[in-house]
Amino acid sequence: WHYDRSKPETYDELQRLEANGEISTSGPDAQAWLGVPLMLGERVMGLLAVQSYTPGSGYSDRDRELLTFISYQIANGLERQRAAAELKHAYADLERRVSERTLELSEQIEVREQIEQRLKHQVLHDSLTGLPNRAYLRDQLTRALAHRERDPDYCFAVLFMDLDRFKVINDSVGHLVGDVLLKEVAQRFSKCIRGGRDMVARLGGDEFAILMELDNPDGAMRMAQRVIEALREPVRVEGKELFTGVSVGIALGSPHYTSPEDLLRDADIAMYRAKSGGRHRFEVFDEELHDQALQLLETESDLRRGMTRHEFVPYFQPIVRLDDASIVGYEALMRWNHPERGVLAPGAFLHVAEASGNMEALDWQIFEHSMRMIPRLLAPGQYVNLNFSPRHFRSPDLDERFLQLIETTGVEPSQVRIEITEGALLENPEQIGQVFSRLRERGVHIALDDFGTGYSSLSYLHRFRMHTLKIDRSFVGDLRPEDEEGGSCAIVRAILALSRSQHMDVVAEGVETEAQRQGLLALGCELGQGYFFARPESLHTILSRRG
Template identity: 50%
Template sequence: MAALVCPDGFQAPPAGVLAVVGARMGELLATRSLLDSVAQSEQAERLQRALYTIADLAGSDLEMSEMLRDLHRIVSELMYAENFYIALYDDHDDSLRFLYFVDLVDQEAPDQDEVIPLSRIERGLSWHLVRGRKPLMGTLQELTTQVDGHLHLHGADSLDWLGVPMIREGEVRGIVVVQSYDQAGRYTQAEMSLLAFVADHILTALERRHGRERLERRVMERTAELALANQDMRREVTERERGERLQAALYRIAELASNEETSAGFYGEVHASVGDLISAKNFYIALLSDDGATVSFPYVVDEHERDWGSRSFGRGLTEYVLRTNQPQLVDAARAEQLMASGEIEGSFVGAPTLVWLGVPLPGPEGPMGVVVVQSYQAGDDYDQRDAELLTFVSRQIASTLLRRRSNQLLHDAYADLERRVEVRTAELREQIAVREEIEARLQHQVMHDSLTNLPNRAYLRDRLERAIAKLRRAGNRRFGLLYVDIDRFKLINDSLGHGVGDAVLKEASQRLASCVREPDLVARLAGDEFCILLEEVQLPETASKVAQRIIKAFDSPLSAGGRNLKVSASIGITVVEKAEGGADAVLHEADQALYRAKERGRNRFELFDPVMQSNAMTVLNLEQGLREALAGEQFVPHFQPLVRLDDGGIVGYEALLRWDHPERGLLAPGEFLQVAEESGLIEPIDWQMFALAMKCSKDLAVDGRFVTLNVSPRLFQRPGFDTRMLALTKEAGFDPASLRLEVTEGMLLGDPDAMVAVLLRLRESKIEAALDDFGTGYSSLGHVHRFPLKMIKIDRSFITPLAGDDSRRSCAVVEAILALGHALGVDIVAEGVETQEQRDKLAAMGCVYAQGYLFGRPQPAHAWARQ
C-alpha cells in the first residue's frame, strides 16, 4: 500500500491525476516485489548450490587443506568472508584446534595441528563463543553487551565480527567465524542465520571426512594386522605340520621297542623316520661299548664313505660328541677350529662333507651313542633348528634302544628262569610231598586232643557249622548234640592226682566212642567235658537212646592207677531243628541242659527245653537290673517294729531290703535275693543298704530304741567286716550302741571260733548281735551259749501253729527257747506274730518281745517317725 502526502498550502491534485499516480506507484511496487523475489530465489539457489558443494566435498578425495579452501570459497560466495577461520573444540582437554585460518590483517595465524587450550584465549571472542554456545555478531562494543562477563581482545581488532558455534547433540563441536576490518555493519541477522545454517553443514562435512579418514586408517591398520596374523598363521601351520611329522616319527620309533624286527630292520625304520623330518641321505648311528673303549657303527647309509668298522675311542667328531655330551653342528670353518684346538684329529670327515650334525643318544649314566646326518651337496645344509629337532628325536631313539635292550635282557632272563624253574619244580615236588605229610600231621594235632586223640573244640565247631549249613539248605535234616561231663572228676584229680585223672579221661573217651557210629563225632572240649555230634536225629528219642547207652557204659568200674573207680556221667541234650544260631548257640543249649542234669542229681540226662533259655535270660536280665539298681541307688530300707507284748511299746526296728524297681514297683528280697547272692552282688547291695538304713533311721534309734540289720553269710565272713561296719557308723553319724546285726545259725557254725572273735570285737565297739530264724538251722540249744548274742529271734515256723488247735509241740519248743534265753540273759523275740491269739499265748508263756504284721508292716522310716 502507498500513500500520497500533500503539504500544507498546496492544493490537492485532481482526482484523475491521483488515479494515474496511484496506478504508477502500484506498478513500481509490484516491480520492486518481483525484484525482491528474484533476489531471494537467487540467494536460495546460491545457498542450495553451496550446501550441495559442501556435501560433495565431504566425500571427495581432496586433501583436507584443499577441501577447507573450497569451503572458504563457498562461504565467500554467500557473504563477505575474506577473513575466515574454522576451529574444532575438544571437550576432553578443553582446547581448540584451528583447522583453517585466513586473515588479511592478523599475521599470527595458529598452526593447523596446534592445540590451543581455551585458558590461553580466556575471555576472548572464540572463548565466549564456545562457553556461551550461541552466535555473536557486531562491533567490539556491541559484542561486549552480548557476552557474559568481561571481553578480552586477542589478535587484531575488527570493525565487524560474526561467529557461530557448531553444535551436535547439545554439545559444542567447533566454531566458524568471519570478520571485517574495513567496514562496520557488514553482517546482518540474516547472514548470522545463514552462517549458522552453513556451519551445521560444514560440521557434517568435517565429521564425514574425519569418519572416512578414521575408517580408512582403521582399514589400513586392520589390513596390516591381518597381514601379520597371516604370517603368524603360516608359521604356525608350518610348525604344526612339522610337529605332526615329529609326533608321527616319535610314535613310529616308540612302536619299534616292542617290534620283533631284527636290529637292521629297527635301524632302517629309525632312518626312515628321521628322513621324514630332515634331510638324511647320509645317516649313521654309532654306539659306545659298555667299557667306553670302542665305538661301533651298527647302521650306516653313506654316499661316499665305505669303511665303517668298529674302532677304538679316538679323536673323531663322533667321539667329540660323546665327550661333550652336546649336539655338534660342524662345517669346514668349525672343523678347522676344532682341529686347531686339538679336539679332533685328521681331515674333516670325508672330502665332500659340507656340514656334519651329530647329537648324543642319552643313556642312564651318560651318552650311549651318537646319531649323525651329514650333507655332501649345497642346499642340504643344516642349521641350529635341525640340531634341536634331531636332539629331540634322539631322546626317543635312545629310549627305544634301552627298551629293546631291556626286552632282550628280560627275554634272556625269562629263558634262564624257565630252565631254573624246571629244575626247581622237581625239587619242590619232593618238598611239597614232605610238607603235605607234615601239614597233615600238624592239622591232626591242631584239630585233635593230644591226650585222648579225639577231635577238639575247633574240630567240633567246624562240624557244627557244616551241620547248621546243611540244615539251612534242607530243613528236614535235624541233628543233635550231647554235652557229657564226668561227675565229680575234680575229686579224682585232687585226691588221686592228674595221672589217674588222665587215665580216667582216656578210658571215658573210649567208652563214649563205642556208643556212636559213623558219621557221628565224639570230641573232647576241655577237662572232663565231652561232646557227641549226632548227624541224623529225626526224633528226640534217638538222642535219648544214645544218652542211655552212655550212662550204661559207665556202669562198670574204670581201671586207672591200679584202682577200680566207679565213675558216672551227666548229659545235656539239644536237638537242633532250626538254623537260627551258630555253633556257640548250639553248645550253649546243650550246656544248659547239662547244668539241669547236674542240678537234678547227676548220672542222668536232660533234654534242652526253651524254658531253660527263657529262665536263663530272666536271670541274666535280673542280674543286669541289679547292677543298674546299684548304680542308680534304687535299693531302699523299710522298717518293721519290734514291740513289747505287755504294752505294745516299740523297742526297735528291723531294716528290711526293698528294691524300688522303675517298672515293676517295690520288690521284696524273695524276688531277687538268690540271683544277687549267686552273682556276688549281695555284698555291694548290703553295704549300700547299711549306709542308707543308718542315714534314714537316726531319728528312729532314740530313747533306747535300736535298729537291726540283716547280714549275709558271705559278707560277714569277709576279713575286716567289723572294722568297715564301725567306720560306716562313724561316716553316717549313727550310734553303734543303737545297732544290732542279725546273723543265721549256719554262719555261726561254719567257723565258730572265728565268728566268736568277730562278735566279741563288735561288742567291744557297742554293736550287738542277734540270732535270726532260730530253730531252722543246724544248731542245738546247747551251742547258743558259746556266742556273745544280745537277742534271739524265734523263727516264724514255730509261731504260726500257735493259732491252731494242735499247738502243743510248738508251745513246747517256744517255752524251751524262752527258758534258754532267760538262763543266758538274752532277749527273745517271736517273729511272724499276725493274730491276737498268737500274741496272747506268747504273753502267757512269758515272751517279752515280738515282731509281725499284727504290730505293723514294713514301711519307710518317715512313716514311723510320725508315730
Template identity: 50%
Template sequence: QVMHDPLTGLPNRLYMRDRIERALARFHRHPDRPFALLYLDIDRFKIVNDSLGHLAGDELLKEVSQRLLRSVRHPDSVARLSGDEFAVLLEEVSQRSTASQVAQRILDALQEPMILQGRELRVFTSIGIAISEPRHQSTDALLQDADTALYSAKSAGRGRYVEFDDSMQRAERDVLGIEHQLRAALQAGQFEPYFQPLVRLADRSCIGYEALVRWNHPTRGVLEPSQFLPVAEECGLVDAIDWQIYHAACASGVELTREGGYITINVSPRHFQGNDLDSRLLGLAATAKLDPSRLRIEVTEGTLLGDPEAVTKQLQKLASASIATALDDFGTGYCSLGYVHRFPLRMLKIDRSFIEPLGGRDTRRSEAVIGAVLALASSLDIEVLAEGIETEAQHAALLAMGCGYGQGFLYGRPQPAAYWHKACAIAA
C-alpha cells in the same frame, strides 16, 4: 559197674540218660502214656561237708539214696547224677498229680530226722518236675526243663517241688534282660531297704527294725527279693546289692534309732570270706553318723558252720565294736542247740515254720522246739525272737511260753523308712 555209682550203689547219669531215651521213644509211639522226670538236690549239702567232713557227707548221700528208693514206685528208677544231685524217672504218670504226689513223698521222707556222727539232722531238698511232652525230642531237652524247675524251686525258698511250665521257658529268655536292668539299677541306686519292726511281746513296743532289700523298678514298681535275687546271684551282683542296702540302711538308721533301738542287716556267708567285714561296716556307720551299737547283723546257720573258727573271730571283732549278732531262721539248718554256745550271739530268731502251727490243733512239736530254744537261750543269756507272727493266737501262745520278742505281719509289714518315721516311735 560202669552204669552205677560206687558210693551209693544207685544207677548213675549214664544209666539214667539211657532210661530217659528209652522212655522218650516209647512216649513218642504212645503219646497218651506220659512219664515224668524228677530232678533234685540236697539243700545246703556243702554245709554238711564243710562242717562235719566228707565222710559224714558220704553217709548222708547213702541215707538219702535209701530213702529215695523207699519213696518211689516199683517200676520207677532212681539215679545219682553227681555230687548231691539225684534224678527219679517215673515210667508212667496217668495223672499229672502222680508226679507231685511222689515228690511230696520224697520231701516228707527226707525231712525225717537222721543221725550223723551223733548229731540229729533234718534234710531238706528241692525238686524240679518235668512231664514228657511232644516237644521233648531229646534227653537233654527234658533234663533242661527239670533243671529249670529245680532252679525255680530253690528260688521259691527251698524244701519244695515245682513243676515246669511254659512261663519258666519265657523267664529263662528274660534273664539276660534282667541282668542288664540290675546293672543299671545299681548305677541308679534303685535298691532300697524296707524296714520291718521287731517288737517286745509283753507290750508290743518297737525295739528295732530289720532291713530287707527291695528294688524300685522304674516300670514294674517295687519288687521283692525272690523276683530278682536269683538272677543277681547268677550274675555275681549280690555283693554289690548288699553293700548298697547296708549303706542306705545305716543312713536311714540314724533317724529310725534316734529314740533308741537298733536296725539289723542280713549278712551272707560270702561276706565272711575276707577279714574286713568289721572295718567296712564300721566305716559305713561312721559315714552315716550311726552309733555302731545301733547296728546289728543277722547270719544263718550256714554261715556259722562254713568255717566256724574264722566266723567266730569276725563275730568277736564285731562284738568288740558294739555290733551284735542274731542267728536268723534258727531250727531250719544243721546247727544243733548244743552248737550255739560256741558263737558270740546276742539273739536267736526262731524260724516261722515253728511259729505257724501255734494256735492250731496240733502244736506239740512246735511248742517242744520253742521251749527247748527258750531254755537254752536263757541259760546262755541270749535273747529270743519269734519270726512270722501273723495271728493274735500265735502272739498269745509265745507270750505265755516266755518268748521275749517277735516279728511278723501282725505288727507291721516291711515299709520304707519314711513310713516308720511317721507311724511309730521306738521304745527305748
C-alpha cells in the same frame, strides 16, 4: 734255561749244577736241554723241559719261544683243572653241609611239630582229665552249625552236665580227692559216647558237655539217661565211697541257633531246670525255657541299671515287745523300686542277683542306705538288724569294711546288729569266729536267724556267743497254745529255756495272729515280729505315720 754240550759255556754250567747237587741226571746223556718255567701270572707252578739226544742238534731262540708259549697253555690248563677240582670239592662239601643241615632242620622241624602238637593239645584239652575243653567244644559246635546250615537234615544236640553235690564232696574230703573223682567221672562219661560221632568235654569245675550227632531227638534223651546211669555206682577213692550224680540239660540244634554260646546257654538253662526239679534227671530246652531265659536276661539288665540308679532300698519291719507292741528295733529287708513293675520283694530278683554275681554288691548298698537312715528311723535304745549271707564271710576283712561303714555314716555300733543264718556258720567257722570277736569288741551284736531249721548245734551257740536267737516262723505258725504238748510248743519252750541259760534275747518271727502272740507270751517269749504288728515299710511311710 738252555744247555748245549756243543757249547762249552753251557756244558760247564750244567756240570757245575750237577756237582753242587742242584740237579741230578739219569739215563743216557742228552745232547741239548731246553727248559721254561710254568708260569701263571707271577706264580711259578713248575718247569717244562725238552731234551735232544741227537749229536749236533740244539735249540734255537724260536724253539724257546715256542716252548714258552706251550708252557703258558699247559699252565692255564693245569690251573683250570685245579680250579675245576676245587669247585668240585666245594660242591661236594656244600652238598654234604646241605645234607647235614637238611637232616638237622628236619629233626628240628619234627621236634617243633611235636611241641606244637603238645601245645595245641594243651590249649584244646583239659589238663586234669585229658578231655577236650571249652575252646575245643566251641570249635566243634561252630563246625556243627556250619554243617547244619549246609545240610538242613543234619541233626545234633548239646548236653550240658553238672555234677550234684560235688562242692560238698570237694569241701569235705579235699581238692585232691575231688580231682580223682573228676577223672573217674570223665572216664565214665567217655564210655557213654559213640566213637567218631560224639565227643565229651570238660568245661571247667564240675561241668561237662557232650556234642552228639542225632538220627532222631530221642537219641539225646537216651544219651542223657546213659550219663545219669553212669554215676549210679559210687566212686571209690582212697578207701572212701563217694556218691555223686549229674543233672543234664539238652539243647537240640535248630536253624535259629547261630553261635556256640547260644547253644551252651540254652543247654545250661535246661540243666538248671533239671537240677531245681530234683537232680539226677534231664530237661530239654523248649520255648517255655526260652521265654524264661529272655526274662532272666531282661531282669539282669534291669538289675544292673537299678544298681547304678540306687533303686534298691531297705524296707523296715519292726521288732516289738509282745506284751505292749512297743518297738525295740527293726529288721532291714531289701526291696527294689522298679520303675515299671513297682516295689519288688527279693523273691522276684534274688536268684538273678545270685547268678549274675551282684548279690554282695546289692547287700552293701542296702547296708549303707540303712545306716544313713538310722538317725531318722531310730529312737534312743533301738537298733537295726542287717542280713548277712554266707558269701560275706568268705572275706577275711569283712569286719574292717563293716566297721569302716559304721564310722563313715556316723552311727553307733550298738545301733546296728548282724543277722545270719545257721548255714553261714558251717562254711568257715574259724574265720567267722574271729570276725564275730572283733565285731563284739566294737559293740556290734550278732543275731542267729531261723533258729531250729538248720543244725541248731549247741556248740555253735557257745562258740560264737550269739546275742539273739530268732525262732523260725515255721514253729510260730504251728503254735497251739491250747495244747501245750502239741504243735511246736515243746520246741519253742526248749529254745526259750536254752536262750535264758545262755543269757540271749529271743525274737519270734512270723507272728500273724493274736493267738500266736498270746501263745508266745504264755511260753515266756518277750519279743516278736510279723505282719500282726506291721509289714515291712519304707522310711518315708514310717515317718509319715509318725507325722
